[in-house]
Amino acid sequence: MGNDVSLMSDVRTYSVGTMATAARSQTLEVVRDAHESIIHVDRLTAFYGNKRVLNEVTLKIPSNQITALIGPSGCGKTTLLRTLNRMSYATPGFRHEGTVQILGQDVRSLKDVETFRRSVGMLFQRPNPFPMSILDNVTLALKLFGISKRRRNEIAEEMLGEVGLLHEIKDRLHQSPSSLSGGQQQRLCLARALAVEPKILLLDEPASALDPKSTRLLESLFVRLAERMTLVLVTHNLAQAKRVAHHTAFMESGELVEWGDTAELFSAPKDERTKVYVEEHIG
Amino acid sequence: MHGSTTMRGYSRKIASNMTWMLSLGALLLVVIVVLDILITVVRQGAGGISLSLFTTQTTGIAGGLQNAILGTLDLIFFSTLFAGPVGIMGGIYLAVFAPDRIARTLRFVAEVLAGIPSIVIGYFGYTMMVQAFGWGFSVLAGSISLSILTLPYIVRTTEASIRQVPKSYYEGALALGLTPFSALRTVVMRPATPGIVTGLLLAISIGLGETAPLIYTAGWSNFNPTLHLTKNPIGYLTYVVWTYLNEPYSSAHRLAYTAALLLIILVVILHLLARFLQPRVKG
Numbered sequence: 060m061g062n063d064v065s066l067m068s069d070v071r072t073y074s075v076g077t078m079a080t081a082a083r084s085q086t087l088e089v090v091r092d093a094h095e096s097i098i099h100v101d102r103l104t105a106f107y108g109n110k111r112v113l114n115e116v117t118l119k120i121p122s123n124q125i126t127a128l129i130g131p132s133g134c135g136k137t138t139l140l141r142t143l144n145r146m147s148y149a150t151p152g153f154r155h156e157g158t159v160q161i162l163g164q165d166v167r168s169l170k171d172v173e174t175f176r177r178s179v180g181m182l183f184q185r186p187n188p189f190p191m192s193i194l195d196n197v198t199l200a201l202k203l204f205g206i207s208k209r210r211r212n213e214i215a216e217e218m219l220g221e222v223g224l225l226h227e228i229k230d231r232l233h234q235s236p237s238s239l240s241g242g243q244q245q246r247l248c249l250a251r252a253l254a255v256e257p258k259i260l261l262l263d264e265p266a267s268a269l270d271p272k273s274t275r276l277l278e279s280l281f282v283r284l285a286e287r288m289t290l291v292l293v294t295h296n297l298a299q300a301k302r303v304a305h306h307t308a309f310m311e312s313g314e315l316v317e318w319g320d321t322a323e324l325f326s327a328p329k330d331e332r333t334k335v336y337v338e339e340h341i342g
Numbered sequence: 343m344h345g346s347t348t349m350r351g352y353s354r355k356i357a358s359n360m361t362w363m364l365s366l367g368a369l370l371l372v373v374i375v376v377l378d379i380l381i382t383v384v385r386q387g388a389g390g391i392s393l394s395l396f397t398t399q400t401t402g403i404a405g406g407l408q409n410a411i412l413g414t415l416d417l418i419f420f421s422t423l424f425a426g427p428v429g430i431m432g433g434i435y436l437a438v439f440a441p442d443r444i445a446r447t448l449r450f451v452a453e454v455l456a457g458i459p460s461i462v463i464g465y466f467g468y469t470m471m472v473q474a475f476g477w478g479f480s481v482l483a484g485s486i487s488l489s490i491l492t493l494p495y496i497v498r499t500t501e502a503s504i505r506q507v508p509k510s511y512y513e514g515a516l517a518l519g520l521t522p523f524s525a526l527r528t529v530v531m532r533p534a535t536p537g538i539v540t541g542l543l544l545a546i547s548i549g550l551g552e553t554a555p556l557i558y559t560a561g562w563s564n565f566n567p568t569l570h571l572t573k574n575p576i577g578y579l580t581y582v583v584w585t586y587l588n589e590p591y592s593s594a595h596r597l598a599y600t601a602a603l604l605l606i607i608l609v610v611i612l613h614l615l616a617r618f619l620q621p622r623v624k625g
């Protein structure tokens with residue numbers, strides 16, 4: 060069962076930058092600690108019109124860790140990610156079979172999509188700051204949720220500080236984000252997502268348009284965030300998966316080929332397809 | 343080989359020169375015709391512009407144009423009231439929500455509607471609203487006929503304006519937990535509004551110049567518009583242009599040219615406004 064999840068990793072220490080997280084030995088079938096799985100994808104098959112783009116994907120994503128989704132372009136990473144927060148439903152012609160359970164809820168039959176989406180944040184491949192001031196970008200959602208202006212500004216300051224933007228752009232809060240660099244824009248989008256206190260962050264190649272320095276900065280933020288939330292990181296950059304992800308899933312033509320501890324998947328892939336892909340793309 | 347290429351290059355050059363000259367000729371022709379119309383209208387109509395034109399109503403084939411000016415504004419007001427919201431909502435639906443097949447069907451319907459000769463819309467309005475509904479010649483019948491005419495333009499320009507706004511704004515807002523309505527209102531409509539208003543103004547100027555749908559539905563009145571939506575015929579500027587030019591009296595001609603001049607001035611103002619609102623292309 061190549062698609063099935065059975066994770067058996069050794070106790071090892073994770074360190075990125077100044078961060079160090081212990082990824083504990085675990086078997087997902089026997090969940091017993093803080094890393095119990097928070098996202099269950101069960102035989103997910105998805106279509107755009109008549110075109111099948113995901114085929115019986117089964118995957119469990121542990122909480123408070125980073126899970127990377129890797130695989131060749133067009134293999135369905137984005138579609139899988141966007142199904143997790145129902146964003147793919149916004150694409151006319153999209154439909155799926157199988158179930159996605161997040162935070163104990165079946166994504167298909169959510170009663171309150173908006174509340175659900177607040178707990179599942181998302182970063183897009185290209186930074187997408189809204190056409191309004193930097194501050195308004197962070198406070199927009201809070202304002203609509205009825206939070207007082209004072210509190211909104213406090214939260215904005217805190218989140219901009221968290222992503223390291225506050226001191227860089229302190230005097231530009233009321234300006235348009237278009238003057239920011241790509242990396243700063245993406246961090247602004249991260250601050251915007253964090254402001255509504257998500258439990259899960261979905262990241263769709265968030266650094267693919269950024270320079271190496273901005274990429275590293277973003278990665279260190281992800282690692283820090285994993286202490287308090289679950290991150291799913293789609294990336295075409297295998298080195299990035301290696302640097303930050305506790306677990307990695309390899310996809311190819313709509314199928315989840317292999318899934319496991321990051322170090323293991325790269326050093327001792329079980330499936331021949333994974334092996335070929337990793338060998339071709341690493342180094 | 344070499345010879346044939348240069349031959350082809352040579353003949354292409356001639357063809358391109360000829361195309362260029364033909365285009366220039368056509369352009370000159372258009373400019374001359376437009377100038378001729380403008381000069382005629384201004385020369386014959388400008389003399390008629392006076393205060394009493396705006397303060398007195400038409401009597402027979404003389405008098406002022408107050409009734410026609412107010413009637414035109416009345417018709418424009420109601421047709422915009424009907425076609426504006428429907429057209430804008432239709433455009434939003436097409437741009438954001440409509441599944442492909444429904445969108446294609448609706449676009450086809452809009453194209454067909456835009457292609458119907460305006461006299462046919464007038465005749466339809468006559469049999470349907472004036473007769474069958476028993477509204478008589480009226481503001482209601484006239485303005486609804488005008489709105490049928492302008493609706494496709496409004497739908498089209500709204501859809502185009504919204505499609506120019508990056509989809510990632512909308513999705514980014516949804517991902518924060520905003521409702522589709524809030525997302526549209528806060529991050530999509532704001533940048534799309536100048537384009538939508540421009541379309542609306544151009545639609546109004548199209549309605550402004552129409553006579554055919556109105557002669558069968560609005561009728562004509564020598565008196566100022568009343569507050570009654572039905573059973574009361576109403577005057578409008580294009581009627582004056584259309585009818586009074588056929589009268590054998592110079593006072594009638596004078597009035598017709600003055601009405602034409604007023605229409606041209608209104609249309610120019612609308613186009614200037616539209617130009618002013620046109621979203622600036624970012625360099």
Ligand SMILES: Nc1ncnc2c1ncn2[C@@H]1O[C@H](COP(=O)(O)OP(=O)(O)O)[C@@H](O)[C@H]1O
Pocket residue numbers: 107110112130131132133134135136137138139150
């Ligand atoms: N809106 C869409 N309509 C139709 N096909 C799509 C759409 N989006 C993606 N696809 C197709 O689905 C497949 C998976 O795409 P995607 O999930 O974007 O892959 P990845 O993110 O791994 O590059 C591709 O073959 C792509 O062409």
Ligand SMILES: [Mg+2]
Pocket residue numbers: 136137138
């Ligand atoms: Mg993708």
